[in-house]
Amino acid sequence: MFNRSIMRALGFAAALVMVGYGPASYADEATNNITLASTTSTQNSGLFDYLLPLFKKQTGVDVHVVAVGTGAALKLARNGDADVLMVHHKTSEEKFVADGYGVKRFDVMYNDFVLVGPDSDPAKVKGSETIVDALNNIKTKQSVFLSRGDDSGTNKRELELWKANGDNPKSASGDWYRETGSGMGATLNTAVAMQGYALTDRATWISYKNKQNMEILFEGDKRLFNQYGVIVVNPEKFPHVKVKPAETFVNWIISSKGQEAIAGYKLSGEQLFIPNAE
Amino acid sequence: MNDLWQAFFKAISLVITLDNRLLEIVFLSLRLSLSAVGIALLIALPFGAVLALTKFPGRKILVIIINVFMGLPPVVVGLFVYLLLSRSGPFGVFGLLFTPTAMIIAQVILVVPIVTAITRQVLEELHLEYDELLRSLDVPWYRKVTALVWDARFSLTTAALAGFGRAISEVGAVMIVGGNIDHLTRVMTTAIALEARKGDLVMALALGLVLLAVALGINLFAYSITETVKRRHQ
Numbered sequence: 001m002f003n004r005s006i007m008r009a010l011g012f013a014a015a016l017v018m019v020g021y022g023p024a025s026y027a028d029e030a031t032n033n034i035t036l037a038s039t040t041s042t043q044n045s046g047l048f049d050y051l052l053p054l055f056k057k058q059t060g061v062d063v064h065v066v067a068v069g070t071g072a073a074l075k076l077a078r079n080g081d082a083d084v085l086m087v088h089h090k091t092s093e094e095k096f097v098a099d100g101y102g103v104k105r106f107d108v109m110y111n112d113f114v115l116v117g118p119d120s121d122p123a124k125v126k127g128s129e130t131i132v133d134a135l136n137n138i139k140t141k142q143s144v145f146l147s148r149g150d151d152s153g154t155n156k157r158e159l160e161l162w163k164a165n166g167d168n169p170k171s172a173s174g175d176w177y178r179e180t181g182s183g184m185g186a187t188l189n190t191a192v193a194m195q196g197y198a199l200t201d202r203a204t205w206i207s208y209k210n211k212q213n214m215e216i217l218f219e220g221d222k223r224l225f226n227q228y229g230v231i232v233v234n235p236e237k238f239p240h241v242k243v244k245p246a247e248t249f250v251n252w253i254i255s256s257k258g259q260e261a262i263a264g265y266k267l268s269g270e271q272l273f274i275p276n277a278e
Numbered sequence: 279m280n281d282l283w284q285a286f287f288k289a290i291s292l293v294i295t296l297d298n299r300l301l302e303i304v305f306l307s308l309r310l311s312l313s314a315v316g317i318a319l320l321i322a323l324p325f326g327a328v329l330a331l332t333k334f335p336g337r338k339i340l341v342i343i344i345n346v347f348m349g350l351p352p353v354v355v356g357l358f359v360y361l362l363l364s365r366s367g368p369f370g371v372f373g374l375l376f377t378p379t380a381m382i383i384a385q386v387i388l389v390v391p392i393v394t395a396i397t398r399q400v401l402e403e404l405h406l407e408y409d410e411l412l413r414s415l416d417v418p419w420y421r422k423v424t425a426l427v428w429d430a431r432f433s434l435t436t437a438a439l440a441g442f443g444r445a446i447s448e449v450g451a452v453m454i455v456g457g458n459i460d461h462l463t464r465v466m467t468t469a470i471a472l473e474a475r476k477g478d479l480v481m482a483l484a485l486g487l488v489l490l491a492v493a494l495g496i497n498l499f500a501y502s503i504t505e506t507v508k509r510r511h512q
Binding site: 015035040043044065067080081183185186189207208210211238240 | 316364365366367370371373375376457458459460462472474475476477478479
């Protein structure tokens with residue numbers, strides 16, 4: 001009686017394992033799919049939800065998007081854990097290829113960064129000449145500024161912009177300069193709650209749903225240009241890279257079909273990304 | 279306050295309309311967490327029994343380590359499993375990263391210490407209580423173990439439910455090793471994190487309510503089974 005019950009309990013545990021495990025394991029084995037390491041801006045804006053079904057219909061290839069910051073995406077790819085990389089920090093991408101981890105880098109599309117903040121604009125960044133002046137106003141007024149602080153493409157750009165002023169805002173970290181160490185959306189949530197400024201890519205801002213009294217306060221400086229690039233991970237470095245479907249993806253997204261699809265993606269009437277592959 | 283109400287109604291409408299994407303995510307969450315608990319039970323029940331009923335050098339230290347591991351931060355477990363399964367890691371050749379299997383592995387690591395610790399505690403106390411009785415009976419050791427486990431079955435159900443709670447509510451580890459890939463590794467918790475990131479707090483909260491409802495369903499199911507069994511034995 002005891003033994004039968006124990007056997008039954010063990011059988012139940014084993015059944016739990018089978019139920020979950022059976023279907024899980026063959027999903028892992030499908031080969032006509034690639035892992036794309038990309039950034040949160042492309043995922044949160046809904047671009048991939050729009051593009052990838054189109055791509056799948058035309059080529060039959062499934063794309064598994066892992067959306068992290070640009071720094072983390074590059075690291076994933078350097079470990080060989082992605083087949084394709086699509087991020088937005090050109091110098092890091094070029095270094096990735098130069099170090100032998102990528103085959104070749106292609107421009108895909110661009111948009112721009114914008115400076116957002118509460119509509120009361122305490123640091124008076126509205127009407128600044130340049131983005132550098134705008135940041136300088138924030139610093140002078142010691143208004144709260146929320147930084148990603150996560151080595152993402154946006155974070156790298158933001159630090160470059162402070163640097164153009166000869167500033168190292170990290171010396172005020174924890175004071176008026178606050179690093180969230182999180183994704184763009186989480187950082188915007190924090191900025192809304194603290195009524196602070198933040199630098200964000202336009203796509204994330206347009207698709208972001210918790211704006212409250214926040215608005216774009218500065219935009220249009222050419223230093224806010226935000227270029228996205230795509231790279232196939234080098235199969236000579238990682239033989240398991242699924243080169244064929246990966247190349248299919250890259251060739252598609254820089255082809256006229258892919259580029260038209262990018263141009264066609266709109267949210268509340270606004271185009272989020274402008275294709276510019278050569 | 280308004281957002282809270284909206285989330286509540288959104289959750290109800292998601293459930294009523296049986297939203298396909300929601301079903302997919304709920305089903306995957308259940309599949310992964312139930313498998314993880316199943317595997318964890320197969321490891322933790324015997325392990326806990328050994329810790330409770332035998333004496334060997336280093337046993338006390340092992341008990342303390344297991345207790346400490348109950349508080350393992352999921353993010354650390356996620357990173358650990360990531361480094362193991364990464365193509366550059368020791369198990370990279372299997373290509374398991376960013377698959378449901380990787381998520382199950384992480385959850386098993388999180389659940390095993392909890393179930394082991396509770397099993398050990400429960401069996402140790404029972405063993406003290408029954409020690410003389412068991413000694414007076416001339417039965418082989420495995421009969422003693424099965425008798426104790428059988429007697430502790432209701433407490434052990436609670437251990438399994440605690441493990442299940444840890445598995446299904448956890449986000450840090452499955453986000454790292456699963457990658458939150460749509461239609462493949464997106465579960466309830468990572469979907470909630472994603473909606474919160476998009477600033478869609480209402481949707482995030484609504485999904486959270488659905489997750490609670492699912493956990494409630496599982497617990498009611500377990501409760502009704504133990505109640506039925508208890509009644510039959512009275």
